[in-house]
Amino acid sequence: MSRVLACIDGSQASRGICDGAAWASQRLNAPLLLLHILERKQHLDGNLSGSIGIGSREHLLAQLVALDEKHNRLALEQGCQILETARQRAQACGAVSVENRQRHGNLLQTINELQEQSLMLVLGKQGEDSEAMGQPIGSQLEPIIRASSRPLLITPPLFKAPRQAMIAFDGSETLCRNLGKPALPDLLRGLPVHLVLVGNASTELKKRLEWACALLLERGLEAKAVICPGEVEQTLLAYQTENRLDLVVMGAYGRSWIRHFLVGSITTNMLQHFETPLLLLR
Template identity: 25%
Template sequence: MSCILCCVDGKSYSQSACDYAVMISNNMKLPLKILNVIEHSSKSNLLDLSGNIKLGEKDDILEKMTNEEATRSKNIIKEGKDLLLSLKEKALITCEQEIILMQAHGEILDNILELQDEITVLVIGIKSQDNHKIGENVKDIIRELKKPTLLVNNEFKIPKKILIAYNGSEESKKVLISRSINPIFKNVLRDIVNINDDKILSEKLLKEAKDIYAKQNIDVTTSVLSGDAKTEILTYMDEKDCDILAMGAFGHSRIKEFIFGSFTSEIIAQSKKPVLFYR
């Protein structure tokens, strides 16, 4: 069964992510699943195991570690369940679709990929501003999950304008066609930009994008940008007061990313507005 999946941890804008997920669930008329993943750690906070362990102490130490881990796990599980119930209680106020709560154990990426056949849109909260290092799990999720992923990095705000970065690739055309037929966001203004020093080519690509939306009677505004792509996009976002950026993600291999850096990672780290990534 197709659904909107919202991953929450109680720390990274979980309430805001849930609010966006509710809105998307209503827009696309799909059930909302709220997932909390328990990632277990074997690190002990109580014991100092440096130095030698005396004869007869081993069993006591193992018992203490086992009890500590059991207590920690029980607390984490309870906190996760309380979070899910709290988010559902608020979501029920505005959500028009079924709400399903899920708690799972293990790695967050593995749990998301297990649900990938059901996911239409993934919503996840992150903290990414002020040179905050983006966790590899977030980048891996975007790389591995071939579904639209909304990264929420701010308080919830009903979007009024979306900026779409369009490069004219076959993949991006398919994205525009599918999203114009079944929009993730409704009742919004759409600005489409192409960053290209070749103005004639850029205008051709933007006309192509505009025609795709015109078939669904959706008006868009188009603009040609030139220069550093990251700077131009983020500046446009600020100057035109766009609420969400929509763009493709990770167009290069990991080796190229290591050598030249990742445009996607830089956008995630520096954008002050939510970013919707397509793969």
């Protein structure tokens, strides 16, 4: 089954994730799966050796076990509440159909298992831990993006349905390949699309830009191509702000180390500095 997979954790970002996932579900006419992961954490040190007597040690171990069981029950109940609240919100926002799923384990491993049945993934820019520590992006976000084989919609805490979109065009195979797939045009249908190429464009790159614009027009989208001089991140941010574009589409981290240095840092910088949703293509 092709679906939209959204990962929530109860942080402030969950609201934006639900709204963004519901928007994608509507656009793609695909069911929505809300996923909440219970990752096991080390709470207390179970090593009670040393000067503690045998009887006291056994008593404390029993208490630790009881506390751990209580914590797991509470975490499970809290997760169910988070999912149910998210389900109701996604349905109210117009998601096609919504299923909840809660699993124990590792977030990255679970996403790798589920992404093959998914059209795209939706994640928040921050999670519970990064939000509490004041970090601009979550610690697990970049590994998930790098490991994903599906497009990812990265949402801010407050998501609004996009009215205009910008495609940060770099002429890469990843971007051009995704332009030819049905999912991207379906997401962008009805939105004015700005194809923006930054820097000194070669003749070949200009031809690719013209081809991409013609392809989107052929698919019924309102599109225009623009070439802007300057540094990539600053120019894209300035163009997006000036034209009030509320969705940014771009290729994500490359798999090779060369492309990582050329493109990876741009992806990270845009994740950190852009306040609009980012659609990252793989």
